[in-house]
Amino acid sequence: MNNLSVITKEFGDISQWMKCPPFWIAKPDMGLPLIEKLKQATARTIGRSAGGRDIIAIEYGEREEINATTDNLHSAIAAKIAPPDPTEIYPETFYGSKRRTKPVVAIQGGIHGSELTGTVATFNLCQIIETGNDLRGKPWPRLAELARNTRIVFIPWLNMDGVERWPVPNTSGAPAELHNRLTHGVLADGTPFKYPENKRCFPIPPDKVAYMGCYFNDAGVNLQYDFTSLHRQPETQAWMECYLRERPDGIVIWHCNAGSMIDTPDYYLPVGHQHTISRIGGAARSRLLREGYEIGRMSWGALPSFGKPFLTQMAATYLVCGGTPVMCELPMGAKEWFFTLDQMLDIGLITLEEILFFAHRDGLRPYELWDKVKKKLASRPE
Numbered sequence: 001m002n003n004l005s006v007i008t009k010e011f012g013d014i015s016q017w018m019k020c021p022p023f024w025i026a027k028p029d030m031g032l033p034l035i036e037k038l039k040q041a042t043a044r045t046i047g048r049s050a051g052g053r054d055i056i057a058i059e060y061g062e063r064e065e066i067n068a069t070t071d072n073l074h075s076a077i078a079a080k081i082a083p084p085d086p087t088e089i090y091p092e093t094f095y096g097s098k099r100r101t102k103p104v105v106a107i108q109g110g111i112h113g114s115e116l117t118g119t120v121a122t123f124n125l126c127q128i129i130e131t132g133n134d135l136r137g138k139p140w141p142r143l144a145e146l147a148r149n150t151r152i153v154f155i156p157w158l159n160m161d162g163v164e165r166w167p168v169p170n171t172s173g174a175p176a177e178l179h180n181r182l183t184h185g186v187l188a189d190g191t192p193f194k195y196p197e198n199k200r201c202f203p204i205p206p207d208k209v210a211y212m213g214c215y216f217n218d219a220g221v222n223l224q225y226d227f228t229s230l231h232r233q234p235e236t237q238a239w240m241e242c243y244l245r246e247r248p249d250g251i252v253i254w255h256c257n258a259g260s261m262i263d264t265p266d267y268y269l270p271v272g273h274q275h276t277i278s279r280i281g282g283a284a285r286s287r288l289l290r291e292g293y294e295i296g297r298m299s300w301g302a303l304p305s306f307g308k309p310f311l312t313q314m315a316a317t318y319l320v321c322g323g324t325p326v327m328c329e330l331p332m333g334a335k336e337w338f339f340t341l342d343q344m345l346d347i348g349l350i351t352l353e354e355i356l357f358f359a360h361r362d363g364l365r366p367y368e369l370w371d372k373v374k375k376k377l378a379s380r381p382e
């Protein structure tokens with residue numbers, strides 16, 4: 001299942017993409033020692049992967065209890081039908097009658113084990129919260145202030161099995177085809193799996209592959225679609241419990257590709273949430289363009305009004321915990337759409353800054369004007 005020789009036979013020596021500079025904390029070998037050194041964070045084990053590896057969450061900011069009486073959002077919403085009001089989707093029995101004073105944002109990395117630019121950016125955010133500077137020593141005063149006033153729950157590697165299998169954490173300049181092969185895997189007879197056709201097979205049978213792609217956990221499951229499985233994977237159980245406990249206002253879900261950035265909203269989300277995600281996408285893209293990064297494209301085909309009605313982990317997080325899922329495809333910097341590691345880290349941190357600004361200014365919950373937002377609006381000069 002982990003036979004790298006089928007990869008090196010095709011691509012030759014891949015060792016140049018295995019080593020990372022100290023600020024590029026992508027995998028547990030560099031990440032776990034950093035977590036040990038964090039002074040203001042609380043690290044918890046929230047579950048165990050199919051392969052028996054610990055899944056960790058790192059928390060910043062005090063947890064504000066809410067007085068919810070049920071864990072089932074949909075039962076709570078259905079408890080009142082009339083008068084009809086599509087904006088009345090924050091039942092007190094689920095969200096609590098007392099709103100929290102600070103935004104709560106969950107940040108999730110590595111559901112696909114080869115997509116770790118966001119994990120790197122968020123480890124740098126941890127350093128910014130603690131010192132004001134990222135791991136290169138670059139100051140981020142606005143981001144530091146926003147993050148210090150937010151409760152953050154960061155899962156660096158949701159798919160620990162795939163992450164541990166991922167051999168080339170320094171993706172800058174690596175051929176896209178190498179990335180594809182390692183991400184999607186190779187069958188025992190040497191046939192490579194191709195994206196997205198490999199989604200026809202769920203799960204990928206571990207005994208039929210020479211190299212299990214890092215997309216998948218050790219049971220061959222793409223966790224992106226596990227929510228609808230009859231018997232869910234332990235990683236899915238872990239995020240469900242973690243997010244339900246937090247009931248975050250929003251969940252930043254990191255993926256990686258050429259850098260198409262904030263994704264189109266999923267089909268199975270309330271309209272207000274879809275609109276909010278598009279607004280955040282616009283804000284992040286405008287900022288990146290102003291900073292000179294020509295990335296961020298909208299895929300019309302995936303829009304709810306054009307696309308097929310399928311469910312991904314993104315909408316599933318809303319269905320479970322009631323937070324707005326903001327899925328972001330950061331660049332991985334392949335040779336064909338090159339970015340340096342420095343550029344990719346800046347893109348990730350700028351994106352986080354825009355999302356956190358939105359969380360503070362407008363709030364990640366559409367329709368709902370929190371007290372704190374109302375107060376800010378009231379104190380603003382006309």
Ligand SMILES: [Zn+2]
Binds near residue numbers: 112115255256
């Ligand atoms: Zn992905």
